[in-house]
Amino acid sequence: MNAVITPVFRKAVEADIDAIVALVQSAYRGESSRQGWTTEADLIDGQRVDVANVAEVLAAPDSAVLLASIDSELLACCHIEKHGDAAYFGMFAVHPPRQGSGLGRLVLAEAERHAHQAWQCRAMHMKVIDARVDLMAWYERRGYRRTGEYSPFPYGEERFGIPRRDDLRFELMIKELAP
Template structure:
């Protein structure tokens, strides 16, 4: 287990796109992702995101990609987007050797604060692949609840990866942010 570090947080800009794509890919796909516990390498091959997708979320209204740096190293990121009184949380990645250090918790808390302070959101929503039991449990320990509401995995759309199994679906998880 790594020691807890105190990152500096900032909103991403266009020049961060390549670093964000590399971080997200390293956290979820391929052998590099196996250094951490959030890997999806046994579930999906291919890409997790690409520069066009990141550029699109950076340019969207009511959308932000938040970054966590230590010194000059990008170690975590996430995407938050306002949907009425709720924010959507996604594209969450922590540098695999730093997973388990508390950095992910700090990034998630920063995203929740951002949604509350910037948009006055009352809830945070996310979708998690339902067979990711350890990840779901991690979110539950941080106040998220399973809703039992599922949506289909986008089979056939390689922008989301190439599935290695045919039973993937997303479950909506929700956390109330109101004080």
């Protein structure tokens, strides 16, 4: 396990797109993802995000991709987007060798802080593949609750990956943010 060093946070810009795509891909898909514990390699093949998707979220209003770097090295990212009085949290990735170091907790806390302070959001929402029991438990330990509200995996849309199973779905998880 790596020691936690406080990262520098900043909002992503267009020049960061390729690095974001590479980071997210490395954290979830392929052999490199197996260095960490967030891999989806046994569930889904193919890509997790693409350049067009990241460019789209960067250009959207009330949307930000937060980057966490240490010594100018990109080690983590997440996407947050304001939806009324809640923010959506996604595209969360930590460089696989840094997973388990506490960096992910810091990124999640920064996303919650940003959503609450910059956008006055009262809750954070996310969708997690419910087959990822270990990941859902990690979020529960950070105050998120499972809702039992499900949405289907986008089967047939290879832009989001090629499922290796036919039972994938997302469960909505919610955390109320401190007033």
